[in-house]
Amino acid sequence: MLVVRMMSLRTAVRRASSSKPLRSLSSTHIVAAGAARRVPGLQQRRLYSRSADSQLTATRSTVVQLLSNIGSKREVQQYLSHFTSVSSQQFAVIKVGGAIITEHLQTLSSALAFLNHVGLYPIVVHGAGPQLNRMLEAAGVEPQFEDGIRVTDGKTLSLARKLFLEENLKLVEELERMGVRARPLTSGVFTADYLDKDKYNLVGKINGVDKTPIESAIQAGCLPILTSMAETTDGQVLNVNADVAAGELARALQPLKIVYLAEKGGLFNGDTGEKISVINLDEEYDHLMTQWWVRHGTRLKIKEMKELLSDLPRTSSVAIIHPADLQKELFTDSGAGTLIRRGNKVHTSTSLDDFASIDQLKEVLIRDREGLDARATVDRYVEGLRERDFKVYYDEPMEALAVVLPPSQDSAFAHLATFTITKAGWLTNVADNVFASIKKDFPKLVWTVKEDDENLTWFFDKADGSLSREGEVLFWYGVESGEEVKELINEFNQHGRQMFGDINLESRLARAAQAALNIGKGTGASAASLEQRRAFSTTTTTTTTTNALRSARSVRPSIPAAAARRAYSTNPNPPLGDKNISNSQPSKVALIGARGYTGQALINLLNAHPNMDLRHVSSRELAGKQLQGYDKREIIYENLSPDDVRKMSANGDVDCWVMALPNGVCKPFVDAVDQGAATGNVIVDLSADYRFNDQWTYGLPELVNRSTIAKASRIANPGCYATAAQLGISPLVPFLGGQPTVFGVSGYSGAGTKPSPKNDVQNLTNNLIAYSLTDHIHEREISSQLGAEIAFIPHVAVWFQGIHHTISIPLNKEMSSRDIRNLFQERYAGEKLVKIVGEPPMVKNIAGRHGVEIGGFAVHSSGKRVVICVTIDNLLKGAATQCLQNMNLALGYGEYEGIPLE
Structure with a gap:
C-alpha cells in the first residue's frame, strides 16, 4: 500500500496549502527552487545521491517533460503546488x-523511479x-484460511519470511538498477499483538x-520498501495482511494519498461494466452499499x-490503480483508476429563505470578483x-456554489x-460532487466558459x-x-444575452452583472452576458449544426469511423472479465451428483x-471412496440426503451448490438449500429442471446479460446442444x-455413464443413431430462449466427446456469406470462448477445449438460406466450463478464472 499521492489532477492536489492563487506562481521559480527551498530538508537529503546542481537540473528536466504532456494550465499549476506542499514522508x-511484483516489476519500478x-x-x-x-503447495503445506485470514503456523511463517525477504530484495534491486536508491525495511517498523492465537496462530x-526507519531512509535519499511483517515486544515475528499494514502505516503518517496497485486497475460498476472513476464517500457510501454488485471483497x-x-x-484519498497508470492517475484530471475520498456532501436550495445568511451567499458570489x-x-x-425559479448547489463550507436556471417557456434547456x-x-x-448532483436533477444543461479558462479541460x-x-x-x-443542437444554437442566436449569460431577464441587469459575475477567470462557468462575444454564422443551419457536433469533445481523441460503426453492431453484452471481481476469498463448494463425466470435468x-x-462431493454409488483428481484436500464421497443439505445450508457450510443430477431429481435438494435459510447461497443446476423457471436465471453468459447472472443466486446451466445451437443462430434471429x-x-x-445403446461403443461403430426426432427438451429450450421456433434433430456417434451442429437457417432478405460472417464476428467480438472460423469446424479440434467454434456460412444461391456449423465440447463449454463461468460471475470472481484460455 502506498501512501503517496502527489497531486492527482483529477482529485488534484487538494493538499496544496498555499493561499496564494496558483496563477500567480512562477513555474520557473517553483521548478528551480521548489525542490531545494520549499520542501524542508529535501536539498540536504538529495546530497547523499547527487550534487545539488545535478539534482536541480534533473528535476527541472523531468518537470519540463511532465508539463509538455499534461495539456491544461490548471493541471500544471496543481502539480507544481502539490510538488511543494507536503513533506516527503507524507506524500503517499x-x-x-x-x-504486481511478479508480473509488473519493471512497470512498477519505472513509475516509482519517475516519482523519485x-x-x-x-x-x-x-x-x-x-x-x-505456490511455495506452500510446492512444500506440501495446504493453505488454510479462516474468515479470509491465512492461518499461519511455524512452517508457513518460516516460508513466508524467506519469501518476503526475496520479494523485497527483488524490488529494491530493480529500483537501484534504474538509478534510484532504495532501502529494504523488513523489520522494526510494525509492532503487533497476536490477532487470535488460538484461531489464526502466528498472525x-x-x-x-x-x-524512525522510514524517516531515516528518506533523509538518506532512499525509497523505503517495507514488508508486511510485524514483531511482538518479545521479538516473535508475526504475519500481517499487506492491506492492513498499509492502512496502519497511513494512519501513522497521515499521507496525502494511499495507493493500492492492483492488476484490475480499479473498481467496476456491476450494472454498466464501467470502471468507477471517483467515489465520494460522504455523498455516496450509503447508496453504494445497497448495490447488488457491492459484495464480497468489493464491499469489504x-x-x-x-x-x-x-x-x-x-x-x-485512496486510489486503486494498475501500476502502468500510476503517473496518469497522479498527474491528470481524468485519472486512470478508482479514486476514493470523503468529499463533502452537496446541499441544494430553491429559495433564498433556505440560506441562514444571505450575506454569506453574497460573500461567496463576490469572492475573487473584479470591479x-x-x-x-x-x-x-x-x-x-427572487423573481424566478432557480436551484442552488453548494457544499457545507461553500467552497463550491452553482446556480442552475431550470427550463422555462423561454428556453427548453436548463442553464x-x-x-x-x-x-x-x-x-x-x-466541483465534481456539485456537478454530479446537478446532472442527476437536470438531464440537459448548457453553460458558457471563456476559452482561456484554466479549468477548460x-x-x-x-x-x-x-x-x-x-x-x-x-x-x-x-x-x-x-435537431436539439440546432434548436440550442438558434435559441442562443436569438436570446443569447438574456438566456445564456444572465440570470435576470432584464438586459439592464445582465449588462450590470457582466463584470461581477464572469466566472471565466479561473473559477468556472460564465454567467456574464454574451453580448458582442458571439457572432455565429447562420448562413446555413445544417453547417452550423454539423460544426457544433464536430466540435463536441474536441479535446478527446476522435473515434475512427469503423469503430463508430462497431459500436452499434458489436456484442451488447461484453464479458465482465475482471470488472466482476469483488471477491478475493475462497468459496466453499458442494457438488451433488459427481459420478458422471460432467462432474469429473x-x-x-x-x-x-x-x-x-471444494468441500463436499455427493454420490450414492461412490460413498465412502476417496475423490480422485482433486489435490487441494482429501475428500471422501458422501451420500448426502436432502436433510443433510438443509442442515449444511443452515450452518453456512457451503457458499455454492452445484447440482449435477439427472433431470427430475434435484428438486428435493434445491428445496433443502432454501429451507436452510442461508442467505447468499448460490445454486447452479446442470439439469433441465429449472431452465424454464422464471425464478431462475438462465446461465448462458454470451447471450444473457452478465450482470443478471452476477446478481443471481439460482442459475440454470444450459444444455450442451442448446448452448451451441443458440450461439449459432442468435445473431440471425x-x-x-x-x-x-x-x-x-x-x-x-453425452448419453451419460449408465449403459445404454447410445453409449455402447460396439453398437455405435460404423453407425449413427438418431433419437428423439421431435419434441426433444433441447428443442423447447432453444426455441424458448431465442424466441423463435427451432427444429432440432439429435444423433449420437462413436466418438467420446464433442458435438457438431449443422444448422440450416432461412433468411428474410438476401445476404452474402461475408455479410453473415461479419455479423457473427461483430456479435461475438471480445468473447473469449467463442471463435469464428471460415471453414466448417471439426469435432476433433474442439474435443477437450473450453470454447465454441462457429463457421461454414454457406449461402444458398438464392441468397436467402445459410448453413452454419457449430462445434462444442459437451462436457466442457456444454456443461462444466459454462457452470464455472456462472459460478465465477455469481460468486464475484473473474468470469474466466480457472478456465484455460488459448
Missing part, C-alpha cells in the same frame, strides 16, 4: 500486491500472497508504527477505505433570483448561470458537446440529436481454480425467414 503510501526523480518519496508496502500459495494485529474494500479515511485528514461596483452588482444579482469554486474547492474536487470532460466562437465556449450535455476445473474450495433446422451429432459421453 503505496501498497503493492504480490502479483521529481523529488518525491513514496513509501512502499508489499505483500506476496500468490507467491506464498498479528498491529499496535504500533515506528516512523469500500468499508475498509471508509474507516481508514475517517482517521485521516479530509485532504487524504469597484462588484458588491452592488452582486446585491442586484441576488435580488434578481448553469453561476459556478464558483475556490482554489481549495478545486483541489478537493468538490474539466468542462470539456463534463460536456457532451461544445461550440467555440470568439473567446467563448458554449458547452452542453444531454442534447443528443442534431468440473472437479478438474475446480482443482485448478485459485478460489474454489432478426433476419429469420422461417424455422431453422438443427442437425446435431454428439459423442457418446
Whole structure:
C-alpha cells in the first residue's frame, strides 16, 4: 500500500496549502527552487545521491517533460503546488500486491523511479500472497484460511519470511538498477499483538508504527520498501495482511494519498461494466452499499477505505490503480483508476429563505470578483433570483456554489448561470460532487466558459458537446440529436444575452452583472452576458449544426469511423472479465451428483481454480471412496440426503451448490438449500429442471446479460446442444425467414455413464443413431430462449466427446456469406470462448477445449438460406466450463478464472 499521492489532477492536489492563487506562481521559480527551498530538508537529503546542481537540473528536466504532456494550465499549476506542499514522508503510501511484483516489476519500478526523480518519496508496502500459495503447495503445506485470514503456523511463517525477504530484495534491486536508491525495511517498523492465537496462530494485529526507519531512509535519499511483517515486544515475528499494514502505516503518517496497485486497475460498476472513476464517500457510501454488485471483497474494500479515511485528514484519498497508470492517475484530471475520498456532501436550495445568511451567499458570489461596483452588482444579482425559479448547489463550507436556471417557456434547456469554486474547492474536487448532483436533477444543461479558462479541460470532460466562437465556449450535455443542437444554437442566436449569460431577464441587469459575475477567470462557468462575444454564422443551419457536433469533445481523441460503426453492431453484452471481481476469498463448494463425466470435468476445473474450495462431493454409488483428481484436500464421497443439505445450508457450510443430477431429481435438494435459510447461497443446476423457471436465471453468459447472472443466486446451466445451437443462430434471429433446422451429432459421453445403446461403443461403430426426432427438451429450450421456433434433430456417434451442429437457417432478405460472417464476428467480438472460423469446424479440434467454434456460412444461391456449423465440447463449454463461468460471475470472481484460455 502506498501512501503517496502527489497531486492527482483529477482529485488534484487538494493538499496544496498555499493561499496564494496558483496563477500567480512562477513555474520557473517553483521548478528551480521548489525542490531545494520549499520542501524542508529535501536539498540536504538529495546530497547523499547527487550534487545539488545535478539534482536541480534533473528535476527541472523531468518537470519540463511532465508539463509538455499534461495539456491544461490548471493541471500544471496543481502539480507544481502539490510538488511543494507536503513533506516527503507524507506524500503517499503505496501498497503493492504480490502479483504486481511478479508480473509488473519493471512497470512498477519505472513509475516509482519517475516519482523519485521529481523529488518525491513514496513509501512502499508489499505483500506476496500468490507467491506464498505456490511455495506452500510446492512444500506440501495446504493453505488454510479462516474468515479470509491465512492461518499461519511455524512452517508457513518460516516460508513466508524467506519469501518476503526475496520479494523485497527483488524490488529494491530493480529500483537501484534504474538509478534510484532504495532501502529494504523488513523489520522494526510494525509492532503487533497476536490477532487470535488460538484461531489464526502466528498472525498479528498491529499496535504500533515506528516512523524512525522510514524517516531515516528518506533523509538518506532512499525509497523505503517495507514488508508486511510485524514483531511482538518479545521479538516473535508475526504475519500481517499487506492491506492492513498499509492502512496502519497511513494512519501513522497521515499521507496525502494511499495507493493500492492492483492488476484490475480499479473498481467496476456491476450494472454498466464501467470502471468507477471517483467515489465520494460522504455523498455516496450509503447508496453504494445497497448495490447488488457491492459484495464480497468489493464491499469489504469500500468499508475498509471508509474507516481508514475517517482517521485521516479530509485532504487524504485512496486510489486503486494498475501500476502502468500510476503517473496518469497522479498527474491528470481524468485519472486512470478508482479514486476514493470523503468529499463533502452537496446541499441544494430553491429559495433564498433556505440560506441562514444571505450575506454569506453574497460573500461567496463576490469572492475573487473584479470591479469597484462588484458588491452592488452582486446585491442586484441576488435580488434578481427572487423573481424566478432557480436551484442552488453548494457544499457545507461553500467552497463550491452553482446556480442552475431550470427550463422555462423561454428556453427548453436548463442553464448553469453561476459556478464558483475556490482554489481549495478545486483541489478537493468538490466541483465534481456539485456537478454530479446537478446532472442527476437536470438531464440537459448548457453553460458558457471563456476559452482561456484554466479549468477548460474539466468542462470539456463534463460536456457532451461544445461550440467555440470568439473567446467563448458554449458547452452542453444531454442534447443528443442534431435537431436539439440546432434548436440550442438558434435559441442562443436569438436570446443569447438574456438566456445564456444572465440570470435576470432584464438586459439592464445582465449588462450590470457582466463584470461581477464572469466566472471565466479561473473559477468556472460564465454567467456574464454574451453580448458582442458571439457572432455565429447562420448562413446555413445544417453547417452550423454539423460544426457544433464536430466540435463536441474536441479535446478527446476522435473515434475512427469503423469503430463508430462497431459500436452499434458489436456484442451488447461484453464479458465482465475482471470488472466482476469483488471477491478475493475462497468459496466453499458442494457438488451433488459427481459420478458422471460432467462432474469429473468440473472437479478438474475446480482443482485448478485459485478460489474454489471444494468441500463436499455427493454420490450414492461412490460413498465412502476417496475423490480422485482433486489435490487441494482429501475428500471422501458422501451420500448426502436432502436433510443433510438443509442442515449444511443452515450452518453456512457451503457458499455454492452445484447440482449435477439427472433431470427430475434435484428438486428435493434445491428445496433443502432454501429451507436452510442461508442467505447468499448460490445454486447452479446442470439439469433441465429449472431452465424454464422464471425464478431462475438462465446461465448462458454470451447471450444473457452478465450482470443478471452476477446478481443471481439460482442459475440454470444450459444444455450442451442448446448452448451451441443458440450461439449459432442468435445473431440471425432478426433476419429469420422461417424455422431453422438443427442437425446435431454428439459423442457418446453425452448419453451419460449408465449403459445404454447410445453409449455402447460396439453398437455405435460404423453407425449413427438418431433419437428423439421431435419434441426433444433441447428443442423447447432453444426455441424458448431465442424466441423463435427451432427444429432440432439429435444423433449420437462413436466418438467420446464433442458435438457438431449443422444448422440450416432461412433468411428474410438476401445476404452474402461475408455479410453473415461479419455479423457473427461483430456479435461475438471480445468473447473469449467463442471463435469464428471460415471453414466448417471439426469435432476433433474442439474435443477437450473450453470454447465454441462457429463457421461454414454457406449461402444458398438464392441468397436467402445459410448453413452454419457449430462445434462444442459437451462436457466442457456444454456443461462444466459454462457452470464455472456462472459460478465465477455469481460468486464475484473473474468470469474466466480457472478456465484455460488459448
